Amino acid sequence: MSDKGKQIGDVAATFEADTGSAGIVKTRHVTVARPPDVLTLECGRTLGPVSVAYETYGTLSEAADNAILVCHALSGDAHVAGFHAEKDQRAGWWDMLVGPGKALDTEKYFVICANVLGGCGGTTGPASVDPVSGEKYATSFPIVTIADMVNVQALLLDRLGIPRLLAAIGGSMGGMQVLQFAVAYPERLHLAIPIACAAYQPTQAVAFNEVGRQAIMADPDWNLGEYYGKGRRRPDKGLAVARMLGHITYLSDPAMREKFGDRPQEARDYTFTFSADFEVERYLRHQGVSFTGRFDANSYLYITKAIDYFDLARGRASLAEALRGTRSRFLVMAFSSDWLHPPYQLKEIVTALRASHRHVTYYEVATHYGHDAFLLEREKMEGVIAAFLNSGIKSFGPLGSQER
Amino acid sequence: MSDKGKQIGDVAATFEADTGSAGIVKTRHVTVARPPDVLTLECGRTLGPVSVAYETYGTLSEAADNAILVCHALSGDAHVAGFHAEKDQRAGWWDMLVGPGKALDTEKYFVICANVLGGCGGTTGPASVDPVSGEKYATSFPIVTIADMVNVQALLLDRLGIPRLLAAIGGSMGGMQVLQFAVAYPERLHLAIPIACAAYQPTQAVAFNEVGRQAIMADPDWNLGEYYGKGRRRPDKGLAVARMLGHITYLSDPAMREKFGDRPQEARDYTFTFSADFEVERYLRHQGVSFTGRFDANSYLYITKAIDYFDLARGRASLAEALRGTRSRFLVMAFSSDWLHPPYQLKEIVTALRASHRHVTYYEVATHYGHDAFLLEREKMEGVIAAFLNSGIKSFGPLGSQER
Numbered sequence: 015m016s017d018k019g020k021q022i023g024d025v026a027a028t029f030e031a032d033t034g035s036a037g038i039v040k041t042r043h044v045t046v047a048r049p050p051d052v053l054t055l056e057c058g059r060t061l062g063p064v065s066v067a068y069e070t071y072g073t074l075s076e077a078a079d080n081a082i083l084v085c086h087a088l089s090g091d092a093h094v095a096g097f098h099a100e101k102d103q104r105a106g107w108w109d110m111l112v113g114p115g116k117a118l119d120t121e122k123y124f125v126i127c128a129n130v131l132g133g134c135g136g137t138t139g140p141a142s143v144d145p146v147s148g149e150k151y152a153t154s155f156p157i158v159t160i161a162d163m164v165n166v167q168a169l170l171l172d173r174l175g176i177p178r179l180l181a182a183i184g185g186s187m188g189g190m191q192v193l194q195f196a197v198a199y200p201e202r203l204h205l206a207i208p209i210a211c212a213a214y215q216p217t218q219a220v221a222f223n224e225v226g227r228q229a230i231m232a233d234p235d236w237n238l239g240e241y242y243g244k245g246r247r248r249p250d251k252g253l254a255v256a257r258m259l260g261h262i263t264y265l266s267d268p269a270m271r272e273k274f275g276d277r278p279q280e281a282r283d284y285t286f287t288f289s290a291d292f293e294v295e296r297y298l299r300h301q302g303v304s305f306t307g308r309f310d311a312n313s314y315l316y317i318t319k320a321i322d323y324f325d326l327a328r329g330r331a332s333l334a335e336a337l338r339g340t341r342s343r344f345l346v347m348a349f350s351s352d353w354l355h356p357p358y359q360l361k362e363i364v365t366a367l368r369a370s371h372r373h374v375t376y377y378e379v380a381t382h383y384g385h386d387a388f389l390l391e392r393e394k395m396e397g398v399i400a401a402f403l404n405s406g407i408k409s410f411g412p413l414g415s416q417e418r
Numbered sequence: 419m420s421d422k423g424k425q426i427g428d429v430a431a432t433f434e435a436d437t438g439s440a441g442i443v444k445t446r447h448v449t450v451a452r453p454p455d456v457l458t459l460e461c462g463r464t465l466g467p468v469s470v471a472y473e474t475y476g477t478l479s480e481a482a483d484n485a486i487l488v489c490h491a492l493s494g495d496a497h498v499a500g501f502h503a504e505k506d507q508r509a510g511w512w513d514m515l516v517g518p519g520k521a522l523d524t525e526k527y528f529v530i531c532a533n534v535l536g537g538c539g540g541t542t543g544p545a546s547v548d549p550v551s552g553e554k555y556a557t558s559f560p561i562v563t564i565a566d567m568v569n570v571q572a573l574l575l576d577r578l579g580i581p582r583l584l585a586a587i588g589g590s591m592g593g594m595q596v597l598q599f600a601v602a603y604p605e606r607l608h609l610a611i612p613i614a615c616a617a618y619q620p621t622q623a624v625a626f627n628e629v630g631r632q633a634i635m636a637d638p639d640w641n642l643g644e645y646y647g648k649g650r651r652r653p654d655k656g657l658a659v660a661r662m663l664g665h666i667t668y669l670s671d672p673a674m675r676e677k678f679g680d681r682p683q684e685a686r687d688y689t690f691t692f693s694a695d696f697e698v699e700r701y702l703r704h705q706g707v708s709f710t711g712r713f714d715a716n717s718y719l720y721i722t723k724a725i726d727y728f729d730l731a732r733g734r735a736s737l738a739e740a741l742r743g744t745r746s747r748f749l750v751m752a753f754s755s756d757w758l759h760p761p762y763q764l765k766e767i768v769t770a771l772r773a774s775h776r777h778v779t780y781y782e783v784a785t786h787y788g789h790d791a792f793l794l795e796r797e798k799m800e801g802v803i804a805a806f807l808n809s810g811i812k813s814f815g816p817l818g819s820q821e822r
Contacts, residue, residue: 057690286461
């Protein structure tokens with residue numbers, strides 16, 4: 015625990031618990047925006063019905079006052095913790111923080127995570143069947159935004175009987191959803207924990223996403239998005255290149271040096287071919303290829319576009335104005351070596367919140383893991399998050415005047 | 419001129435001159451490594467004959483003591499300054515520094531620039547015809563290294579009757595060649611000016627190059643490198659993706675924000691399609707497409723591999739040991755916002771040179787242009803370079819004991 019953690023309170027400083035796994039969990043599905051209802055998207059088009067894949071952990075209290083929504087990042091899904099089967103080798107993507115005795119303690123909290131709209135983890139997206147045509151949407155799927163994703167999260171909460179969240183938390187695109195939720199549903203969110211993100215997609219990050227999209231679209235197997243048919247090949251090569259590129263942005267220069275060690279020292283270690291001579295090349299190639307087995311290229315296009323469109327201040331005078339209507343308490347978390355969303359971008363959120371007289375705590379983790387740190391730095395994150403959640407239990411309740 | 423420039427001497431502080439264009443220049447060719455000679459490469463294979471495309475500017479003095487070798491970067495060529503024809507719209511790639519009255523003053527110096535081995539600007543590379551098979555080399559071309567490139571530069575100097583250079587200068591891969599030249603030909607280089615580079619290719623930069631190569635190789639038109647035949651399409655889509663990615667690394671986050679302005683503010687500015695909504699997307703797409711008209715994809719593979727293999731300390735105890743045998747005076751130049759080769763990488767060279775008791779000056783340009791700054795920051799570079807070259811004229815001569 016860093017010294018900064020202690021600023022939050024004694025709970026953080028003394029956080030220590032016997033932790034365990036969330037155990038075997040199952041992905042469930044609900045359908046929202048069923049006729050006659052429909053989901054009106056930010057682009058103006060409508061969509062429905064929308065199937066939502068989600069998982070829950072722990073038990074919702076009778077007062078429904080212990081619910082925490084976890085929002086996933088670009089390549090995540092609803093499977094945030096535990097295992098899908100006894101033989102599962104790999105736990106959910108944020109297992110380090112979600113489970114009995116962990117920061118998001120499933121003995122205390124009811125944790126929910128849903129696959130985002132446009133995704134490929136069970137929620138309606140471009141690989142889903144369009145009920146009108148009976149064919150898969152492919153690129154006839156409408157462009158969705160972070161706001162649209164959050165609207166679907168809210169519809170899911172309606173179905174689960176959760177009028178107000180104790181907290182929403184997420185890193186990267188997950189953090190963008192947290193911010194958007196706080197703005198769109200101020201009465202429904204007590205604690206907001208945006209991590210390793212920004213209030214708008216920075217230009218450099220747009221650039222990386224655009225190159226990833228162009229890599230996918232350059233793959234002839236992409237075929238203008240129509241690759242789901244029988245006998246068709248998927249644009250795996252393009253998607254692998256996009257993913258390799260993504261992974262560079264998730265690491266940092268020092269993290270790479272630590273992770274992949276020193277350069278080969280001897281001439282005999284060079285193959286003098288286009289083989290992967292360096293560990294980093296082998297790592298990236300592996301990441302690229304393995305990603306194609308679990309992700310849909312069209313979803314990659316749609317979700318990166320949603321991220322690129324994100325701008326909380328758009329159409330408003332300032333970010334502070336956009337945040338003025340929020341009613342949440344914020345814990346904004348940054349990572350020192352994150353160059354996709356450097357600390358200054360998180361500090362912009364903090365400055366805007368303070369200008370709007372919102373309740374906000376800023377926490378910067380010293381790390382060299384880069385953007386990936388939000389998936390790795392358990393020890394440096396868990397204390398401050400646990401303490402912040404704990405503080406929220408006491409102040410939670412029907413929206414009181416002190417929150418307005 | 420920044421304050422730091424003044425440290426170099428009064429010449430830098432007072433650098434001001436009427437400058438002009440190098441005028442109309444012509445690319446010339448010589449053939450080196452002609453039978454019975456042959457070029458033995460670092461990989462162990464041999465190559466020859468090797469055609470070298472080069473340009474010269476100014477006049478070689480009778481004593482042959484005013485020659486400056488300019489080394490180009492990944493996508494550069496021999497055309498460093500001036501124009502190829504009266505109607506040329508675009509001057510050579512370093513026209514800002516090379517010409518009458520400019521930092522590399524062609525009224526005083528004889529400036530030489532050659533396309534690198536493996537390139538596609540006239541020097542032998544993968545698109546050249548293999549004299550043995552009568553076919554283009556394609557991927558039968560041997561893997562070349564920065565050391566091989568520099569050996570070819572030295573053969574060119576032999577042909578031009580230049581036993582010893584007043585200076586060698588270059589940015590990025592050009593800087594790597596300067597360092598390599600100083601190590602491989604200590605008696606032949608008086609002043610070494612490596613700019614925006616490193617003594618070894620850093621892991622993160624290897625990673626970016628590898629993704630670029632994978633993008634090219636993922637293009638079915640690459641066809642394992644065999645795309646030169648009649649009726650064949652070139653792997654333009656893959657090469658464009660590689661180039662787009664490269665351009666991101668040449669800029670900086672602040673430079674992007676300045677260059678591409680603020681985000682669209684109004685909802686109506688979003689197309690809600692996969693079109694290029696943002697200026698940065700249009701810029702990258704343009705850079706990618708226009709590059710394919712002037713560059714060969716196989717050369718991109720070979721040259722990036724040469725860069726990735728570069729490691730001056732490889733097989734030696736330390737970088738300082740590698741530099742101990744040099745006899746040049748060094749001006750090492752870094753750019754504050756360069757994140758492809760951040761200042762710390764240039765400082766490592768300086769530290770190693772000092773540890774080897776070499777004569778070295780470090781100059782860091784404050785800029786937000788990122789790696790691209792070495793092609794843009796004329797005013798911040800020209801004074802210190804001119805002064806350093808001027809100081810070298812006085813101390814130039816047959817290698818004296820003071821240099822040993």
